[in-house]
Amino acid sequence: MFVDVRKKMTEAAQQLGFRVDLLALANDCDYDPDSFAPLFKAIREEIQKYDPDTKFGEYLDGHLQRVRSEMEEFMLYRGYSAKAARIIGDAFALHDLGKILQDPEIWKLSTAKPERSEYANTERPKHTELGSDALDQIMKKINFVPTPEQEKFLDIARFMILNHHERPDGKGPRGMIGSMICPILNMAIVVDTYDGKMKTGKDHNVIIAEMKGEKHTGRLDMLAVAYYESFKLATGRFFQPDPLALGKNS
Numbered sequence: 001m002f003v004d005v006r007k008k009m010t011e012a013a014q015q016l017g018f019r020v021d022l023l024a025l026a027n028d029c030d031y032d033p034d035s036f037a038p039l040f041k042a043i044r045e046e047i048q049k050y051d052p053d054t055k056f057g058e059y060l061d062g063h064l065q066r067v068r069s070e071m072e073e074f075m076l077y078r079g080y081s082a083k084a085a086r087i088i089g090d091a092f093a094l095h096d097l098g099k100i101l102q103d104p105e106i107w108k109l110s111t112a113k114p115e116r117s118e119y120a121n122t123e124r125p126k127h128t129e130l131g132s133d134a135l136d137q138i139m140k141k142i143n144f145v146p147t148p149e150q151e152k153f154l155d156i157a158r159f160m161i162l163n164h165h166e167r168p169d170g171k172g173p174r175g176m177i178g179s180m181i182c183p184i185l186n187m188a189i190v191v192d193t194y195d196g197k198m199k200t201g202k203d204h205n206v207i208i209a210e211m212k213g214e215k216h217t218g219r220l221d222m223l224a225v226a227y228y229e230s231f232k233l234a235t236g237r238f239f240q241p242d243p244l245a246l247g248k249n250s
Contacts, residue, residue: 020159022184026084029152033090036150042142043094043135051104060096063195068093070237071191075184077231091157092188095164098130101137125173131161160185164192169218186221190228193220204238 047064050057072089076082099107106120135158139146146154163174163185170177181189190211197207210216211225232238 019180019182022088022156022159022182023080023084025152025156025159026087027081029087029156030149031083031087031090031153033086036090036153038142039139039144040090040093042138042144043097046100046134046138047097050100051107054104054108056104056107057100059199060099064093064096067095067188067191067195070195071188073235073237074187074191074228074231077235078187078227080184087153087156088160088184088188091153091160092164092191094131094135094157095160095188095192096127096131097134097161098127098132101130101134102127125165128162128165128173132158135161160188164189167219168221171218181221183224186224187228190220190224194228204232208232 044061047061048057050060068089071092072085075085075088080088102123106123135154138144163172163176163181166172166174166176166181166185166189168178168181168186193211193216194207197210202210208225208229211220212222212229216225
């Protein structure tokens with residue numbers, strides 16, 4: 001696969017502490033969803049067959065499809081263009097892909113959150129680093145060779161895969177802090193957090209209160225949380241928990 005200079009520049013900017021602007025990347029991307037149909041189909045198939053005993057793969061697929069739709073609608077509500085919203089939403093549907101390369105045992109926990117093993121605590125965060133490898137493996141498996149224009153979309157997806165657990169206080173896996181995290185990434189982190197809490201079966205108001213509470217201070221951008229709360233109230237997008245999610249702790 002050719003060396004993508006644009007990708008290298010993006011990575012270098014992040015390493016130097018400059019904010020990567022996802023909106024600018026999306027605006028520069030001539031995205032054709034149909035051209036990715038074979039890849040998206042293959043990705044969903046790989047996810048769905050992961051750990052069939054507990055059906056975690058089915059739950060994970062449901063989670064990724066929900067956040068894809070939710071992120072697109074959230075961006076539209078905030079006034080972003082339909083093009084940018086579609087690109088970011090579709091890219092975000094790949095953010096947990098790295099989990100399929102991990103030992104299923106680390107995800108087999110109940111909503112009661114029993115004490116995790118040291119092994120699980122160490123291995124779980126690594127899915128952000130494994131996602132690009134999983135993506136490359138699937139592309140190789142189906143002989144999907146991206147064009148330079150398609151690479152622009154994949155750059156966005158890889159960025160969201162790698163950075164979706166960053167925190168404003170700098171305590172995320174890669175240490176991005178404050179303004180280094182662009183508004184769209186902050187929005188995505190909030191959407192991911194909300195959907196992850198749905199598996200507990202808690203009421204929307206309880207989940208929002210938790211996200212605004214002391215526990216999440218420093219973990220989430222509170223302006224993004226406020227915007228998301230407004231979005232939920234304005235649109236009435238309140239989903240019932242996925243039955244497959246109950247008993248999971250992703």
